[in-house]
Amino acid sequence: MIRSSNSSILFLETFPDEILVLICRYLSSIDILYSFYGLNTRLNRTISETxxxxxxxxxxxxxxxxxxxxxxxxxxxxxxxxxxxxxxxxxxxxxxxxxxxxxxxxxxxxxxxxxxxxxxxxxxxxxxxxxxxxxxxxxxxxxxxxxxxxxxxxxxxxxxxxxxxxxxxxxxxxxxRDSIPLTIIDQNNPSIYSNIKKLEIFLERLNDLHHLLTRLPQIQIIHGILQYESSEFNYTKQYSSVESLIELKLLSLGYSFNFHELLSVLNRTTNIETLAIKIDNTDDFHLINGIHFKSYLSSLRLKQFHYLVNYTSDSPINRKEILSTWKQFPQQFDCLISDDQNKLILYTIPINFSHLAIMSAFLKNLLSVQNNFDRIQSLTLYGAPNLISEVFPILLKCRKVKYLVFEGDGELILKSEKENRLCELNHLTHLSLIRSSIESKSSQELFQSSPNLFDLNVHFKSLHSLLEQQSIIHLLEARITHLYIFIIYSDDFEQVRTTVSRLSAVFKRLKHLYINKRMNDGSFQSLIVPIFNQLTQWSSLISLEIFGLSDKLQDDIRQWLRNNSPFNEPDSFISDYPKRTCKLWL
Missing domain, CATH: 3.80.10.10 (Ribonuclease Inhibitor)
Known part of the structure; x- marks a missing residue:
């Protein structure tokens, strides 16, 4: 039943199917089933697609x-x-x-x-x-x-x-790649999986990829993600060709992945049509030399080629010379160079990868790059400065980013010559601010520009700073449903206690609260109990997790919940106590 503006009552059943379907688009499948299923035959039929x-x-x-x-x-x-x-x-x-x-x-x-x-x-x-x-x-x-x-x-x-x-x-x-990396043992009589045609997999080393390719004789598409360099890679071993493979996407997260390792894979892919290579870190010059690269790709039947490599040198890099070696390719190439001229990010245009990690040393030179990075969905900024506005140029390039991570490590704070403005980040949903402090004006602009942000990972000091600004409190109150707070030993205990006691008043729509408490136990009554006392004030809260507890504090929490549970009905919630952790499912 819905009450309209003229005080008349509208029943849900009176709406046409098109309106009901539109309403369902704003609800989760669980909410739709729980609220509508079984009310009548028509509603069951209307939500059947859900x-x-x-x-x-x-x-x-x-x-x-x-x-x-x-x-x-x-x-x-x-x-x-x-x-x-x-x-x-x-x-x-x-x-x-x-x-x-x-x-x-x-x-x-x-x-x-x-x-x-x-x-x-x-x-x-x-x-x-x-x-x-x-x-x-x-x-x-x-x-x-x-x-x-x-x-x-x-x-x-x-x-x-x-x-x-x-x-x-x-x-x-x-x-x-967010899973544990897998290792594949080379066996004399390995199992063969002829049924697998398409595979995305996160592996420890290049050897694992070679062992796996041998077991997939009918594979057509493989996206392989490698975590570590292959320090014991056998360059002399001969591997059989994978004739069925027509699309290969290879992402290396390890240090100093080199050209010969890459060539060992390419030599097995004689029928490849789509090739995408992303190497996060290397010091092998061959990987940024287009003339050397072209000679090995000319034998392939490539229809699409995508490339991104993050290269580090001991001496200054000449950007124009590097780009000139790639002119013979049909794709357009561009590159970013660091302030010290010793680091280079070389890539095909447009960038066809979903994740980009970039150091603050590249930020000053972003304005000279004309193209946008519209396909980047996950962006990690290393050495990000206190002034968040200093990273606005790259956010202007990555307008469709969903996951934004600031990884500060105490590097220099950049000073911009002119004020930067931020575009609308309508796709941004997850923000991680792992910094001890952030500049308030630019952080407010970041929140204002992100209307769909709901997931916030934040260090306590940053959270404390944000909650001192009423304009930001209003934005957090309306948007954040998932909150992850990191507390460390050096944080002021009294500030922590005061901020924790305000959580339910600020984050009224919270569904999940995670607190990583890397500090001394302090007083259970003054820190942990106020969190539990707020549970009934969060009507939408589903789960609470507190990590970093001592054995004694775990026992205290278990006993307190047993004696003072805010939920009176039997079997109304589940509590777990894995090592150093308290978890509640409400």
Missing amino acids: YCHLFLGEVSYQRLKHISSSIIPQIGYNIRTLTISNQLTENVSKLFLVHFGQQISVIFSRLKCLTLTELTTDVLSSIIDNLTNLTDLTQLNIYSLNRRNINVDGIQILLDKMFSANNSRLDAISYD
Whole structure:
């Protein structure tokens, strides 16, 4: 029932289907099911498209219990894509296993795509074990996998389960860079996975990629992410060609990835049509020399080529000379050079990668770059200065950034010759300010320019500074639903206690609160208890996590909750106490 401006009463059922569908676009699939499913046949039919794509995450304990027991068994046949997310609490996946563990193939019989976010390795293994005989399930996405009691041999078993899941019916697997890196042991008789056609995977070393390519004879698309340099890489070993591979995306996060290592992969890809290479750090000059590079690519049947390399030299770099070596390529190249002329970021235009990490030493020269970086979704700024306005030039280039991380390390504070203004950052949703202090005027402009920001990671001193400004408080109150606070030993305890006691008054829409308390216990009554006393004031709060507790403080919290719980109904919330941590799922 909705009351209109002229005081007449409008019933939801009187709205046309188009309006109901429009309303549903602003709600999560869980909210739609919980609020509308089962009210009448028409509403069930109208929202049927919503529950074809079900997201289980960011949901309260009581609500997920009700949906799992009363609704999902009725609609499971219609679910085509399912996401299980432990982003706020790992109990989501545990509750899912309680209700559906051995019935996944029966309840979700028409499932096509399964996405698992922030699961632990043991829970992931349990879910995969129950994926059997699902005739439509061909895609598995694993994001932000957490390591828990697993060694190298355990990783090999888990890998085999992943590639062989659902009776080897999967043809696409995505395993992202936020997960634990995987190691692949070279075996005399390795398992072959002919079913896999498309793969994104995060590996420890280049050797792991070579071992994996040997096991994927039908692979067509592979996006490989490497964490470390291959210090023991065998340059003389001959590897078989992967004839089916037509698209290769190779991202190296390790130090000093070199040209010969890259060539060892390219020599296996004779039929490649799309090639994307991103190397975050190297000192190999061959990787920025287009003449040398061209001779090895000329034999390939490339239709698309994307390139980005972050190069460091012991001597000054001549930007024009480097760019001149790439003129023979059909793509346009450009590069950024650092203030000291010893660092270079070389890239094809447009940049075709989603993540960019850049040091403050490059910021002054950004204004000379004409092109925008519209495809960058995640931006990390190292050595970012106190004056946030000094990084506005790169934000002007990355207008579609979603994740923005400031990694300060005490480098110089830049002084701009003219005032910078910031564009609208309509896509920005996650902001991490890991700094001891930030300049208030530019930080206010950053918040004002980010209307869809909801996730804030912040050091306590930065938060304390923000909460001293009423104009910023108004913005935080309206937008932030996920708050991560980092407290360290040097922080003033009294300021911490005062700020913590204000959280519910400022962050009224909070869904998740995480406090990393790297400081002495102090007084339990003056710091931790005020947090628990505010729980009932957050009507939307789903989870609370406090990390950095001593054994004694954990025991104190457990006892306090037992005696003074703000939730009176039995089984109304779940509390966990893993090492040094207290977790509540409300």
